[in-house]
Amino acid sequence: MDKNPGEMALEQDGDMMCQIDYMPVEKHNSKNLGCGHTVCNECWVDYIEQKIKEGHDCIHSKCPVHGCSREVTLDIIETLVNKNSAKM
Helix, strand or coil: CCCCHHHCCEEECCEEECCCCCCEECHHHEECCCCCCCEEHHHHHHHHHHHHHHCHHHHHCECCCCCCCCECCHHHHHHHCCHHHHCC
């Protein structure tokens, strides 16, 4: 069964691409939620910190790729965002 192109990690010349800023990213510098969307750690941090600033609904945040409904895991939040940011 073929995957929907929007659900696969973007690749350019064999490198994975962040599906937010479309920059090349190495696997160890990215995270995904099991939905197949690759997002670089820098974009994850920006996204999560913005959601924290928006308020308590940050705990129900979804994958930052448009249209994806996979929820962000606590593990990703704890891994990427420092504790001071979480107190904003």
